[in-house]
Amino acid sequence: MFEAITDEEQRGQVGIGTLIVFIAMVLVAAIAAGVLINTAGFLQTQAEATGEESTSQVSDRLQVVSTSGNVVENTTDNYVINNVTFVVAKAPGAGLVDLKETTVQVIGEQGQNSTQLDDLDADIESVLDVDNGVLTDNSDRAAVHLNFSTTNGDFSNYAELKSGERLTATFTTASGASTTKEIRVPTTLTSDQDSVRL
Template sequence: MFETILDEEERGQVGIGTLIVFIAMVLVAAIAAGVLINTAGFLQTQAEATGEESTAQVSDRIQVVSTSGNVTPNSNGFVVDNVTFVVAKAPGAGNIDLDETTIQVIGEQGQNSTQIGDLNEPIEDIIGVSNNVLTDNSDRAAIQVSLTSTDLDDASITEGGDFDNYGELRSGEEITVTFTTPSSATTTKEIRVPTTLTSDQTSVRL
């Protein structure tokens, strides 16, 4: 079925045109491979960055260890005018800069927010905190929020109009406090003031 070519003069010859086409195909293949490798590298880098950001949004958050309020008298009885949050790093979190962390208060009197670094009251470093940055799981810091000062001064609009601070917490009042770290990880704390506040109390656990 197959004929054997014995005459050397009858064998096919590869011309210069075929060689040029072959070289061109090799070059095109090499360029395409280079583009694919560069694209794959870019996608890998982007995927790693996205993964790190997504992980930070989940893990780089703070946890509220305890919450207490300062009890003070006013014309209608006793109220809480200052709230102290003792905070720490959540398990698996990286370093957290408290100055760049945002605190938001939402409750019956409306809502307001500010960065912790803008608070009038300083952050009290209880254990191991340096420059208001939580670096270790054992670090503890106390964040003091005065509800009657201009700490919360975003002038949020409520049904009653503008306000420059949230206001004192009355007996039985509830608020929701949300901490948002620089990596956008959030921690929410529900606070409820006891229904009875007396002159025997200088502070109360919330």
């Protein structure tokens, strides 16, 4: 049944062949393991980066604390709002929020428009009442002033806001997280009011 190998040289050749096959298998397994480890490391890094970006998109947003409007008399003896002030803060759990990298989009009866807060006509220090325009702490507050006057306004297609007019402002931070605030001008504006809450 089994053939005995009597020649010693033939026995040695069989052992060397087996050893070569074994070494080749070990090398192939080592290369495959290296590829798998590299791929796993790359996927882990990518997953961590994706998780951080997704978290930032959800949490690194602004919170509108209060909204007020400046009441003025226009040329037709009606009272309108020419300036809206949004007091904003970091939302709970948010990281650093750079207001200079934040955009605001307004949508209302007069159309829609958007701009970056850094591009507002007013001087940046007077627009953003925080150092360098970065909210670092939950107690930080910033006043963002949007000018809706027909002359030197922040939005080319917007005039002053009239009584009863509705407007939606959406603030989007650099990470892509957005906060929407809907404001409505009171139906009655009088000379006794310097500003009104919106």
